[in-house]
Amino acid sequence: MRDHFALLADYNRWMNASLHVAALRLPEGGLAEPRGAFFGSILGTLNHLVVADTIWLQRFAGNDPGHWRALRPLADLPVPRRLDEAACADLHAWWERRQLLDQAIADWIAALQPHDLERAIAYRNMAGQPHGRRLSHLLLHFFNHQAHHRGQATTLFHQLGVDVGPTDLLLRLPAA
Known part of the structure; x- marks a missing residue:
């Protein structure tokens, strides 16, 4: 299973880079302009992903x-208090944080041992309610959540006439 999560970490990084390139093509103010999305704007949606990933x-x-x-370096990041928190004020701040998170995700997944995936995570x-679930199941949620909200962001970009490019996981699968 670890190779599946490594693939999803790679896909995560690749898609976030595509969103960054798309965001650079927006006119001034286009990233933060309210779009009627669940987290308001494209930046609001991207911020939500940073917040949720940090949590x-x-x-x-x-x-x-x-x-x-x-x-370990992520322990020093501010603990988000709300899912709609504006963790990053602008695209530059978002991209810096995104790269930090994506590198940590990739490095952590690469370091996981098979038995880690079966560990119960509290x-x-x-x-503030306590929960516990198997790490492999939480990782499925973690990566699925990212794909869900990136899909919302790509729709918002499309509505503005900005093509994010290909988004299929298939493009990241290694050849047989």
């Missing part, structure tokens, strides 16, 4: 068995 990665780091070094949700 989950910090939860994972809190369950570190001692060899998840890639997650965490508290945003309301």
Whole structure:
């Protein structure tokens, strides 16, 4: 399963780079302009992904068995308090944070051992309620959540006439 998660980490990084390139093509103010999306604007949607990824990665780091070094730098990031928090004020700040998160994700996934995926992860949700689930299942949620909101962002870009480019995971699959 670890190779599947490594593929999803690669796909995550590739798609975020595509969103960054698309965002650079927007006119001034286009990124933050309200679009009627669930998180308001394209920047609001991109910020939500940074917030949610930070929350989950910090939860994972809190369950570190001692060899998840890639997650340690994320412990110093501010803990998000709301899912609609404006973690990054502009595209430059978003891209810096996005690259930090994407590198940590890729490095962490590469360091996971098969038995890590079966570990139970204890965490508290945003309301403070305790939960526990298997890491492999939480990673499925983690990567699916990213794809869901990136899909919303690509729709918003499309509505503005900006082509994000190809988005199919198939393009990241290694040849047989």
